[in-house]
Amino acid sequence: MASAGSYVYVGLAGETGPGYTAKSGLFRSRDGEAPWERVGAGLPADAQVRAIAAHPARPGAVLVGTQDGVYRSEDHGAGRKRKA
Numbered sequence: 001m002a003s004a005g006s007y008v009y010v011g012l013a014g015e016t017g018p019g020y021t022a023k024s025g026l027f028r029s030r031d032g033e034a035p036w037e038r039v040g041a042g043l044p045a046d047a048q049v050r051a052i053a054a055h056p057a058r059p060g061a062v063l064v065g066t067q068d069g070v071y072r073s074e075d076h077g078a079g080r081k082r083k084a
Helices: none
Strands: 007-015 023-030 051-054 062-066 069-073
Touching: 007 051
Parallel strands: none
Antiparallel strands: 007 023, 051 062, 062 069
16 A cells, blocks of 8 residues: 555556557556556546646655546545546
């Protein structure tokens, strides 16, 4: 369960390159040092993440803009997200 520490987030919106398949979704790394992990519970399938904002006073609160609207998480993106 992710509840403490800080995270670095990266969103992909269908990025690709020569010889690669398209990638999309929300990824995070604890303190920017841990391995990257996909966090997609509650997001649309193949979410195209186009914007990410973390609340400055509530470190667990993250807003993610996707092709289907804005989603909010209160636990660093670990659990279910709901449309904001």
